[in-house]
Amino acid sequence: MSDIKTIAKAFFDACETGGGWENCERYCTPDATFSAQADALAGVTSLRDYTEWMKGLLTFIPDGRYEVKSFATDEERRNVAAYGIFHGTHTGEGGPCPPTGKSTSTDYVYVMQFEGDKIVGLTKIWNDARAVTELGWA
Template sequence: MTGNLDTARAFFEACETGQGWGACQPYCHPDAGFSAQSGAIAEITTLAAYADWMQGLLTMLTDGSYDLTAFAEDPERATVAACAVFTGTHNGADGPVAATGLQARSDYAYVMKFKDGKISHMTKIWNDGWALKQLGWA
């Protein structure tokens, strides 16, 4: 693995296990951007805010986990892509509604852009409507 792949993997694991920005920050530029065309997270514009959103999500989906299905680097574009399936049951803290006991199984991808060995921007590709419906939130 290259340095970018190692960094992306460490960031991905910290983010997806709900460790928040404190654990994700060493792998990212302090002002790293974030974007997604998903209603639930469309207003999030920094990677710091997204990492903290994931931390909060895992207080509601306490059994949340991921199955990594692909992880690849495009060195020419200084980009790493991670594809996974997230699974979680709303059995923890109340979220948009009281705990439903319902489970979501949701495909998603991260596209992480690198600058000087750290993530400078990440785009999440995710059908949030599908996941929210599975959880009984929509």
Template sequence: MSAMETAKAFFEACEAGEGWETCRGHCAPNATFAAQAGALVDVKTLEQYTEWMKGILTVLTDATYELKAFAEDREREQVCAFATFVGTHKAGGPVPPTGRTTRTDYVYVMRFQDGKIVHMTKVWNDGYALKELGWV
């Protein structure tokens, strides 16, 4: 499987909230994660992130995404995905359901080694999304 195919399969599984059980096959066992977002400050591995996504979809139950771009930089062994996440707070969460919706842009930058994702950086303005949802 090419890096692009692996990245797309990972992206789709992660965004569907399938968690680490499904996503692990696309990743190195100790794949790391980084984001400059307060909501993800304690998330350091891709396993933790995929499980975080699984959890967030129990709160934003209608969540979906609009894929804007998918690109590969073969020289640097990176694949980037740019999308807009859309979800409404309908259940559970840090506050009672607000019924408010977020439309928040984000980018995944996935670094590959030996055909597997070894690191992913998420570029995301969590403050904007949390404000739209009425969580701050």
């Protein structure tokens, strides 16, 4: 297993389990960027903010969990792509509305860009509209 794949897996787990920046920063540069073409993440441009967004999400979707479907490393381009499915039910207080009791299973991909052994950018590919609808937020 390559070094960037090991680092990407550790970051992915820390982020997806709600570890926030405190548990993710060791894998990233301080100014690591974040991008997504998803309305739910409009305005989130730093990886620090995204990891905190995920931490917050898991407060009102307390059973939130991920299922990894693929992890691929592109050594030439220094990136790792992780494809997963997020599963969870809105049962906790917080979020865009009172708990709906509705669930989602939503596909997403992270592409983590590396410089050396640190993540410098993450792009999330995600159909947020479907997840928002399934959770009863739209």
